[in-house]
Amino acid sequence: MEQRTNRRALVVGLGIAGMSAAVGLREAGWTPVLVERSPERRTGGYFVGLFPEGKQAAKDLGVQEHLHTRNPVSGTEWSIDRRGRHHEWPGFLDQPGEPAAVLRGDIEAALWHSLREDAELEPVEVRFGTRPVEIIDQAEAADVVLEDATGERRRETFDLVVGADGLRSSVRAMVFGPHQEFMESWNAIICAFELDEQVPGYGPQDGVIVARAGRAAWTFGFSDHTPTMLFTYRTDDEDAQFVRPPLETLEAAFDGLDHPAVTHGLQTLRTAPNYLFDSVHQVKMPTWHRGHVVLVGDSAWCLNLYSGMGSSAGLRGGAALGQALKDHPEDLNAALTAWEAQLRPLITTHQKRARLVQHLFVPTGRISEALRNTALRTLAAVNYLKSRLPGAGPSTTSSSTPPGAPATREVTTGENVGSAPGGR
Ligand SMILES: Cc1cc2nc3c(=O)[nH]c(=O)nc-3n(C[C@H](O)[C@H](O)[C@H](O)COP(=O)(O)OP(=O)(O)OC[C@H]3O[C@@H](n4cnc5c(N)ncnc54)[C@H](O)[C@@H]3O)c2cc1C
Known part of the structure; x- marks a missing residue:
């Protein structure tokens, strides 16, 4: 009262x-x-x-x-490894507590x-x-x-x-x-914004995660909205990241990481009406x-x-x-x-x-990247086994396959060649 x-x-x-x-x-x-x-x-x-x-x-x-709330109902969380393979590893929403998107x-x-x-x-x-x-x-x-x-x-x-x-x-x-x-500075940068359309070749509600030592690109899918994008990377010189326009700075930070999620994100950022570019x-x-x-x-x-x-x-x-x-x-x-x-x-x-x-978002180095991938692979295996136990309910995430790829849980796409998943 x-x-x-x-x-x-x-x-x-x-x-x-x-x-x-x-x-x-x-x-x-x-x-x-x-x-x-x-x-x-x-x-x-x-x-x-x-x-x-x-x-x-x-x-x-x-x-x-x-x-x-906008939790995806039909999307898949794709993690793409250095060899270009797609894995259905747990994503942000697979954490305990059933977070609402x-x-x-x-x-x-x-x-x-x-x-x-x-x-x-x-x-x-x-x-x-x-x-x-x-x-x-x-x-x-x-x-x-x-x-x-x-x-x-x-x-x-x-x-x-x-x-x-x-x-x-x-x-x-x-x-x-x-x-x-x-x-307290964490020697890291983020850039977050809304995509006007999904990364070419992926399902509308899919999440796409490309996490490498020192840099990562994430897209987050929703049930009734275009995905949002997050670029995040590590730096020893925070001030230098704010000298040039954010797009130029990001292009330099993600140079050589030519996955479609990265190129699509950078392309969208050119005309994005709003974005957040900041240090962590x-x-x-x-x-x-x-x-x-x-x-x-x-x-x-x-x-x-x-x-x-x-x-x-x-x-x-x-x-x-x-x-x-x-x-x-x-x-x-x-x-x-x-x-x-x-x-x-x-x-x-x-x-x-x-x-x-933070290591799950953006590994600090190659060891952290390897540990991250091992942890996620193990978690995915545990989740899979749990779902096979007698009495386990239906899986909450649907299993899908990137267009044009064979129907396996690991899909080889070719490493960092800039191709859309549909073309792999
Ligand atoms: C990319 C990204 C992803 C995130 N993901 C998550 C997540 O998954 N889960 C989660 O829980 N959190 C997440 N967060 C964190 C979350 O968004 C923030 O913690 C939260 O929005 C902070 O809210 P706030 O009201 O404290 O501050 P803010 O959102 O910063 O709001 C401050 C307000 O004050 C106004 N203001 C500033 N200065 C003045 C002034 N001098 N006079 C008057 N007004 C002023 C600003 O314009 C703004 O409107 C994320 C953050 C980022 C950047």
């Missing part, structure tokens, strides 16, 4: 964490005001696997009914519906083109100078400021310290709150994409914040302390786990 407190919170950032926090705050009886530096709400995005923690948080926030924008759309479009709920104020430029934490509240798109500045008082403004959080920089104090980091902080300011999501703990848990943690963080404020209505510090204590173990676990999982 909603409890009115007449307390105002400024939430900075209209991403998953910010919107989740706003829904949670409203549920706790607070009045959130969301500010977003972009002129409008973003949509679409890249593939996200939502794990049980995230699904439960979506439920707790009351948004699960509006969360559109969504676009990042699907989660944001469900949260937006709750914030602005649900006729039964009080709409939350959202100001686009607006960002905080100064935060002055006082004894009773925080004063924030907000700048809008015209450059006009206005000072307002809030009982709480929630910094949900992502990896390079301005709230974190203003209140806790400079980026370099908290952002984790954010590590000794505390996520100070006075009347709290950080949630990537700004506080960025787990990074290799963890596969950033969205789930953002949803959980926002939902838990609302619950903690409800549980401690008279004591903000107690609420934030309890909130952080509850979340820390989850975040620490997944920050550590990402160190291991």
Whole structure:
């Protein structure tokens, strides 16, 4: 039951964490005001696997009914080895927990519906083109100078400021310290975007994984959407990756890896209306709150994409914040302390786990690549044997064959010759 407190919170950032926090705050009886530096709400995005923690948080926030999921129903996860053979090795969605396949924008759309479009709920104020430029934490509240798109500045008082403004959080920089104090570099780059069509020769819902020492290209299939693409590679010189246009940088990084998934991805990127090109980091902080300011999501703990848990943690963080404020209505510090204590173990676990999982995404070297392939081959064999046990249910993934290839589980395609699978 909603409890009115007449307390105002400024939430900075209209991403998953910010919107989740706003829904949670409203549920706790607070009045959130969301500010977003972009002129409008973003949509679409890249593939996200939502794990049980995230699904439960979506439920707790009351948004699960509006969360559109897109798990492939007929696709195959193809891993292509150095000899060009196709293997049906486990893909991202084959991890324990039955992750739901969504676009990042699907989660944001469900949260937006709750914030602005649900006729039964009080709409939350959202100001686009607006960002905080100064935060002055006082004894009773925080004063924030907000700048809008015209450059006009206005000072307002809030009982709480929630910094949900992502990896390079301005709230974190203003209140806790400079980026370099908290952002740990992983010497890796990612580029993620939507494909306008599947890699030629593959089924519409197939996933295609080409992972080699130091670089990898992944496509993620959906049931009702074109796949999304992820390029990721390792580098010892992060700054040098941002000197040239991203396309040129990626072409150089993937030079010689001539699989159709790579060439198709690079070709699509030439005209892609939106893409994310960035370095990979984790954010590590000794505390996520100070006075009347709290950080949630990537700004506080960025787990990074290799963890596969950033969205789930953002949803959980926002939902838990609302619950903690409800549980401690008279004591903000107690609420934030309890909130952080509850979340820390989850975040620490997944920050550590990402160190291991990164090798599945993009092996660091030839040994890591060989170990990765052995692990996946073993897992595929175990899964196969399990599916043959008496009483095992029907297999959830259908087994398909790339066009033009013989019907075996390992399909020789010819190594790195740039041919489409249909032509192998
Ligand atoms: C390629 C890729 C794949 C991923 N895959 C998965 C996955 O499978 N599973 C998973 O759970 N997670 C995944 N993640 C991670 C997940 O997407 C993020 O952890 C999550 O979206 C972070 O949400 P956020 O709200 O904390 O930050 P963001 O999404 O970064 O949102 C921050 C918002 O704040 C706004 N903002 C920034 N600065 C200001 C400012 N000064 N003033 C006002 N507004 C500001 C931004 O415009 C943005 O809208 C993936 C990430 C990537 C990059």
